[in-house]
Amino acid sequence: MIRLFDSVHGEVRDLDLRDPGRVSIYSCGPTVDNVPHIGHGRQTLVWDVVRRWLVFRGFDVHFVSNITDIDDKIIARASAESTSVPQVVAKYENEWWTAMTALGAAMPDDTPHATNYVSDMIELIVGLLERDDAYITSDGVYFDVTCVDDYGLLAGQPLDSLRAGARVETNEEKHSPLDFALWKLAKPGEPSWPAPFGDGRPGWHTECVVMSLDLLGDDFDLHTGGLDLKFPHHENERAQAVAAGRPFARHWAHHGWVMVGGEKMSSSLNNFTSLKDLLAKTDARAYRLLVLRSHYRSPIEVTPATTADAERALARLDSLARRFELAPLAGETLEVASDFRWAGIAQDLFDAVAEVLDDDMNTPLAVALLFDAVAAANTAADDGNDDEARTLANAVNALFSGLGLALNSHGGDVDVTSGQLVAQRDAARAAKDWSEADRLRDELVTLGWVVEDSARGTVIRRP
RNA sequence: GGCGGCGUGGCCGAGUGGUUAGGCAGGGGCCUGCAAAGCCCCGUACUCCGGUUCGAAUCCGGACGCCGCCUCCA
Secondary structure (H helix, E strand, C coil), rough: CCCEEECCCCEEEECCCCCCCEEEEECCCCCCCCEHHHHHHHHHHHHHHHHHHHCCCEEEEEEEEECCCCCCHHHHHHCCCCCHHHHHHHHHHHHHHHHHHHHCCCCCCEECCCCHHHHHHHHHHHHHCCCCCCECCCEEEEEEECCCCCCCCCCCCHHHHHHHHCCCCCCCCCCCCCCCCCCCCCHHHHHHHHCCCCCCCCCCCHHHHHHHHHHHHCCCCCCCCEEEHHHHHHHHHHHHHHCCCCCCCEEEEECCCEEEEEEECCCCCCCCCEHHHHHHHHHHHHHHHHHHCCCCCCCCCCCCHHHHHHHHHHHHHHHHHHHHHHCCCCCCCCCCCCCCCCCCHHHHHHHHHHHHHHHHHCCCHHHHHHHHHHHHHHHHHHHCHHHHHHHHHHHHHHHHHCCCCCCCCCCCCHHHHHHHHHHHHHHHHHCCHHHHHHHHHHHHCCCCCCEEECCEEEEEEEE
């Protein structure tokens, strides 16, 4: 049984699936109005890992993540860049998938785009208007939050206290400051779609409810997103579903933010580092390891110090991969291609890791267990217990593969010159010509290699 | 004001009422021709003040500090 912290109940609970063995997940995706930042990267990694783990555990996972391709901020960006909305969308959506692929994240099974769902959204809004759950103003259609009895469920507060804390509302026509736009009437020059209540565009909260229900069906299993989406975005999605009489997400899960000097990283605070910039100087696998080494609900700081720490830890894993010539068992695909036999000490490791991952994805503890196994494998190999060593190393490799972290045994392509130097050094060492061997090692180091001796002779790799 | 989270050894970061988290960095040792990699050993931490308990970093109360949501936001 998989357990996950449920944001509605504020506690870790069993994942109660609609269809046993199958997991339907909707993960709120980006508004493509800017380059993805490190926080988006964490988001993608967190849910990629959850998805992979569920697949590894044998569940049939249906993973949906949307692209918001119409929004005020996209329109603003098009204006700022003196270009069109479609061009902004094309540019930043491309940036998004490029960065996420570089992170080693598997593509979602479905990637719905809001603009392909406008007619469905209009249909939903018409229904809400018919039931008086929404009303029309001079600039659009708004949802009346008082129509949902338990509005505030995700916020963890009743409507009254939410209203008390609401900031000063500038829109006098809204019945309550908490009411939100379902439809925004187009101003001149803005992209628009025809609708019975006037040409315009859908509100952000309306997209996700329509797309998730369309692709995953009523009563789907899990809805995820950043902690900042819990309220009001998810609250409002749910409110529409409730008003429309559609059973919505059975579970809600939210991940913590990337922090910058103690403050939340955010597009609006403009304190972000783009994912592209991070990946230009950091191994993407190191970022995945950094994310794995903290709990998904905790805030993390991504700094040169923490990424360097992760890179050195990763080097230890790659070192194991080289020693045992391990090849990753999963990459682009989610299935871990392995005929690995989980038995004996491998089974013990699997059981220990599974126990902590099944319990609210305690990846830091799982990683600790895997590092213990790394040491055990090395010790066994040092002691000449080859079978045990190899079994453990393979198990570590399989489990990291299952989490999307590919161990790398390949130290870099060796050019002809370097290859010759390696051969010469082995010859010198065989002849016990140490000064010549050391000279050749220095030469290799100058060429940018890390030189190690192994049972197979000189091995070189890139640092 | 309402609601929620956090405060662990040099750094990152888990965690349970009593037993080594793990990683990185640092010190010592083994291995090695010398290194590198690997292995072993070491630091004995838990914001503060009370309380419960045979025993609390872990439970309760309080204080202080930090962060977040209530507005766009992963």
